[in-house]
Amino acid sequence: MMIATERATSRVTISEPARSTPVVREVDVLVVGGGMSGCSAARAAAQGGARTLLVERYGFLGGTATAAMVGCICGLYTCGPESSQLQLIYGNAQELMDRLEALHAGFKYRHRYQLDHEVLKLVLDEWLLQAGVELLLHTFGVHAIVEDDCIAGVVIENKGGRAAIRASVVIDASGDGDVAARAGAPWEKGDAEGQLQAPTYVFYMSGVDIDRAMSIPESKLKEWMKAARGRGEYNFPRISGSYSPAPKPGTVHVNMTRTPGVDGIDPDSLTAGHLEGRRQIRDFIAFLQRHVPGFENAYLDAIAPQLGVRETRRIMGEYVLTREDVLGAQKFADGVCRSSWPVEDHTIGLDTVRLHLPGDDYYHVPYRSLVPQKIDGLLLAGRCISATHDAMASVRVMGPGLALGQAAGTAAVLALETNTAPRNVSIPTLQERLRSAGALI
Secondary structure (H helix, E strand, O other): OOOOOOOOOOOOOOOOOOOOEEEEEEEEEEOOEEEEEHHHHHHHHHHOOEEEEEOOOOOOOEEEHHOOOOEEEEEEEEEOOOOOOEEEOOOOOHHHHHHHHHHHHHEEEEEEEEEEEHHHHHHHHHHHHHHHEEEEOOOOOEEEEEEEEEEEEEEEEEEOOEEEEEEEEEEEOOOOOHHHHHHOOEEEEEEOOOOOOOOOOOOOEEEHHHHHHHHHHHHHHHHHHHHHOOOOOOOOOOOOEEEEEOOOOOEEEEOOOOOOOOOOHHHHHHHHHHHHHHHHHHHHHHHHHOOOOOOOEEEEEEEEEEEEEEOEEEEOOOOEEEEHHHHHOOOOOEEEEEEEEEEEOOOOOOOOEEOOOOOOOOOEEHHHHHOOOEEEEEEEEEOOOOEOOOHHHHHHHHHHHHHHHHHHHHHHHHHHOOOOOOOOOOHHHHHHHHOOOOOOO
């Protein structure tokens, strides 16, 4: 089922009166977006000695991991059918896992790292505050301050009104590339036909007999979903969904819904997507209770506050990571992150296409993919980095996001120390600092 919305195209406008915008902060590094990549970037920058401020639209950190309740970190390990599930990403990611495990709130499960998204909120607060990061929550970055093609800060809006924050370096970790796009950096969205990766609305069920439920192969679950759809019981848009154990006993994280046609930067489309996602959740709960052993007494535990959006803007950078780079396990001299997550296509259809790298091989994400074209003083982290639609289907997940955030925050500090634009920092020095902080390059 494709979700189509039609926005009003009225040409009626209003004129707002001119006004002066107060500057409320001046910092070295401003990070916009408190998801995993933004948190990692802010911690790296603050640990490097930069006065760092992170602004986040919710009242908590974590982004997709918490607001969309995606209770696992993908992309930390090699994960193909012939892989050994070797860990590729350390550094900040390992620090975070250590803190979660100390609270019995995280564990490796197959090729993913499962976590308690509520405990993660607590851990991220402490992780950033201990590093000296300043936080400003319930705040949107709405406009970029650009002077001579160099970003000089961001205009924000929150319950206090409209204000400006000036910064020497800005890191766009908004997921949607909001700051970079508003600064004038070029961007793309979707595949050649304009199709976007479909979002998923995550939910949790409790009262599950975990041993029985987890003994069922995903192939069998897919077979049952296909049969129920064929009988007309449910109008499933996807038959490749799955569930996995959560840290809370008797609870599973369910990744089954699919809302194709939803555009994560169109508010009308997002509204329709949330309504459709909740409709689907009712169907999937009924299916699991009626047809899947272990779910007979299960019940809905939680629905995520927001859809898990997989793709919106991709900012065009000094290098555009490609499908060929990913599947060819390309290594780069300016590599700052290893990844082996497959090209995982949720664009359209009932199934999910996964194209894996061979064995335990991996590709590099080059630093140039974090540097937007045209605009100086700005770096990218997370799923808005420079990549094609297919490459983004691999690099968008949270494991690489943590590593790319650490690289961006470290590069921001290096740019400040050397009084140079982020695009001109010394790559060998950047890589050495990342290695010294535990990263695997």
